Amino acid sequence: MIKVENLIKTYKLGKDLFYALDDVSLTVDDGELVAICGTSGAGKSTLLNILGCLDKADSGKYYLDDVDVFSLKDSKTAKLRNKKIGFVLQDFSLINQKKVDFNVMLPMYFDNTPGKQMKIKADKALKAVGLEDQKNKKANQLSGGQRQRVAIARAIVNDPSVVLADEPTGALDSKTSQSIMELFKELNKKGITVIIVTHDKEIASYCNRQIEIKDGKIIFDSKK
Amino acid sequence: MKSIKLIIGFLAKSKSAAVILVFSYTLVLLIANITFASVRYITYTRDVFVEYNSPNTFYCALDYDPGEIMESDKADPIDEKLTYIENNAGKYSAYQPFLKEQNFVAVYDGTQISCEIYDKEMVQRYPLALSEGSWEELKIESDDSVFTAVSSGAQFDGVKLGSVVSVGVNKGGKALSDIKVKIVGKLAAPYSVPHFSVSGSIVTADYMFGNLDGLIFLKSDELINKINAQSSYAITTSGNFITTILPDATEKEQEEYITFLKNNFSVKSYDEIKLKSDEKVDREVRQRIPIPVFLLTIVSFALLSMSVLFVNKNIRDHAVYYMCGCSRKRSCAIVSGGVMFLGAVGGIINILFVSFYSKLSAQGILNLNNVLFDSVSILYTGLILLITVGTSVALGLIVFRKNTPIEIYRRVE
Ligand SMILES: Nc1ncnc2c1ncn2[C@@H]1O[C@H](COP(=O)(O)OP(=O)(O)O)[C@@H](O)[C@H]1O
Numbered sequence: 311m312i313k314v315e316n317l318i319k320t321y322k323l324g325k326d327l328f329y330a331l332d333d334v335s336l337t338v339d340d341g342e343l344v345a346i347c348g349t350s351g352a353g354k355s356t357l358l359n360i361l362g363c364l365d366k367a368d369s370g371k372y373y374l375d376d377v378d379v380f381s382l383k384d385s386k387t388a389k390l391r392n393k394k395i396g397f398v399l400q401d402f403s404l405i406n407q408k409k410v411d412f413n414v415m416l417p418m419y420f421d422n423t424p425g426k427q428m429k430i431k432a433d434k435a436l437k438a439v440g441l442e443d444q445k446n447k448k449a450n451q452l453s454g455g456q457r458q459r460v461a462i463a464r465a466i467v468n469d470p471s472v473v474l475a476d477e478p479t480g481a482l483d484s485k486t487s488q489s490i491m492e493l494f495k496e497l498n499k500k501g502i503t504v505i506i507v508t509h510d511k512e513i514a515s516y517c518n519r520q521i522e523i524k525d526g527k528i529i530f531d532s533k534k
Numbered sequence: 535m536k537s538i539k540l541i542i543g544f545l546a547k548s549k550s551a552a553v554i555l556v557f558s559y560t561l562v563l564l565i566a567n568i569t570f571a572s573v574r575y576i577t578y579t580r581d582v583f584v585e586y587n588s589p590n591t592f593y594c595a596l597d598y599d600p601g602e603i604m605e606s607d608k609a610d611p612i613d614e615k616l617t618y619i620e621n622n623a624g625k626y627s628a629y630q631p632f633l634k635e636q637n638f639v640a641v642y643d644g645t646q647i648s649c650e651i652y653d654k655e656m657v658q659r660y661p662l663a664l665s666e667g668s669w670e671e672l673k674i675e676s677d678d679s680v681f682t683a684v685s686s687g688a689q690f691d692g693v694k695l696g697s698v699v700s701v702g703v704n705k706g707g708k709a710l711s712d713i714k715v716k717i718v719g720k721l722a723a724p725y726s727v728p729h730f731s732v733s734g735s736i737v738t739a740d741y742m743f744g745n746l747d748g749l750i751f752l753k754s755d756e757l758i759n760k761i762n763a764q765s766s767y768a769i770t771t772s773g774n775f776i777t778t779i780l781p782d783a784t785e786k787e788q789e790e791y792i793t794f795l796k797n798n799f800s801v802k803s804y805d806e807i808k809l810k811s812d813e814k815v816d817r818e819v820r821q822r823i824p825i826p827v828f829l830l831t832i833v834s835f836a837l838l839s840m841s842v843l844f845v846n847k848n849i850r851d852h853a854v855y856y857m858c859g860c861s862r863k864r865s866c867a868i869v870s871g872g873v874m875f876l877g878a879v880g881g882i883i884n885i886l887f888v889s890f891y892s893k894l895s896a897q898g899i900l901n902l903n904n905v906l907f908d909s910v911s912i913l914y915t916g917l918i919l920l921i922t923v924g925t926s927v928a929l930g931l932i933v934f935r936k937n938t939p940i941e942i943y944r945r946v947e
């Protein structure tokens with residue numbers, strides 16, 4: 311379960327403080343499929359980065375499965391990202407000149423999974439996204455849709471409880487976008503919590519719950 | 535293992551740059567090492583000459599016609615000439631024995647070695663440091679045809695002190711090995727011994743020494759006969775030698791004797807040799823050291839800027855690693871590992887080279903004549919390595935840490 315309370319995140323803009331997140335509180339239960347919507351610059355990515363333990367808020371609290379995330383050291387936070395969270399970004403964020411299976415195995419380079427196990431798990435994840443026959447290609451030899459599938463395979467390879475996606479379909483055509491969204495729905499059916507940031511209403515409609523952010527504040531939550 | 539793969543990934547970003555950098559750093563370190571070793575050798579021979587000789591030492595060179603020597607049917611014509619002149623020199627009251635240097639090529643354990651034959655006085659004059667054994671054990675007489683010798687060079691590293699080995703002289707392309715030798719001492723590095731092969735209008739101390747991979751014997755008729763029995767032209771006597779004049783002799787007696795020497799030889803005095811050696815050391819330091827220092831500075835800066843380049847090229851990857859659960863510490867370790875590798879390869883190759891030089895030289899694989907490699911050379915290399923690689927790693931990490939992953943993440947996005 312994800313629970314954040316009174317998150318504030320500011321950036322310095324010259325002498326002034328800019329509130330990227332202004333008192334955000336939110337609870338996401340296990341197994342939810344959530345869309346975070348809003349215009350560009352609303353603070354969606356800022357929120358997602360904090361939920362993904364990539365960044366910390368200036369103030370407020372974040373509990374991930376009852377663990378107080380902001381109180382953890384760098385190495386513990388890294389472990390949390392490694393074990394519980396999978397990321398999917400708009401530009402796929404793959405190591406382009408490396409092979410597909412290296413990219414999928416990447417999270418296991420930072421834990422103690424033995425080499426043989428790494429291969430087995432990567433194969434399983436690639437199968438789940440329908441790319442088992444592409445694993446020996448280099449990432450930059452694939453199409454956009456395929457790359458995003460690789461990114462999803464990497465996100466799920468360590469069996470995370472949460473998958474966070476920041477504009478995952480932003481660089482894809484609408485047909486490919488639909489198939490990627492179907493994939494997220496499938497993951498969600500398997501019990502993974504999925505949070506998708508998007509500014510596209512159609513994409514948001516795939517999700518069971520929609521949250522809208524504006525100027526760093528939550529202005530709408532379909533669950534409430 | 536996983537980290538090593540990621541470090542290789544770090545370097546693979548710019549394979550050709552990495553290869554060129556590693557290669558040039560290795561090469562420049564090697565050039566620097568060899569230049570330093572050669573300048574240190576010049577300094578070393580000057581110091582040894584000055585330490586063991588006194589102002590009444592003279593280096594004399596016999597003027598002979600090489601053609602006449604070649605055509606001579608005598609076994610060792612130079613030795614005969616020197617002996618003849620020395621017999622006449624004995625009439626002067628300032629006379630002291632000539633310290634001659636004779637050598638022969640032999641075969642030991644299938645490899646060619648050099649052997650020096652000295653008079654007892656030579657060994658007393660130059661009591662060079664031994665790593666094992668003692669000069670006292672080096673005897674003129676054989677013990678039931680077993681000669682004693684002090685070894686020099688890595689060839690005899692595996693031979694226990696006191697054990698007896700067989701060496702032989704080449705005879706018609708066949709190596710005999712019926713000279714039995716008991717090793718009673720081992721020379722310490724550098725394996726440089728009195729060797730008078732060079733003379734000239736200017737004489738410096740380094741002319742009077744040479745690298746020896748082989749054995750040192752004391753001269754005896756028995757030994758000479760034994761060698762000559764195997765091959766009658768085996769022994770080469772140098773036409774150059776050192777001698778002293780008796781300090782107790784009167785000034786007039788000394789002058790008379792010096793005149794005698796000058797009539798028979800080209801003579802250089804201790805003061806002259808010392809002066810020319812000092813000049814040579816100065817010149818070598820001034821002329822030869824700046825180039826490798828300059829090159830070292832250049833490649834060190836290249837290493838430095840390349841490190842920054844490599845780090846910059848890898849920052850995006852590390853943002854992805856961060857996302858996948860790589861801690862900041864781990865990232866820093868991978869980056870440092872990659873940068874360190876760039877310099878460490880050259881350093882390790884050089885340290886290995888310096889450490890194994892004596893072995894290579896003993897095997898005849900590589901002989902750079904007149905170089906001094908020892909633990910100080912290894913220390914220098916290590917120090918240079920530590921400074922350049924240390925700075926690169928530090929700089930790399932500063933650049934790396936300035937970019938927090940979350941900012942990179944935004945850029946990636
Ligand atoms: N590192 C930063 N420095 C300054 N301003 C930032 C930084 N990161 C984000 N912002 C600002 O915070 C606001 C929210 O950004 P973001 O969360 O990326 O918006 P979006 O909803 O488009 O994902 C934007 O106005 C952005 O300019």
Ligand SMILES: [Mg+2]
Pocket residue numbers: 354355356476
């Ligand atoms: Mg955004």
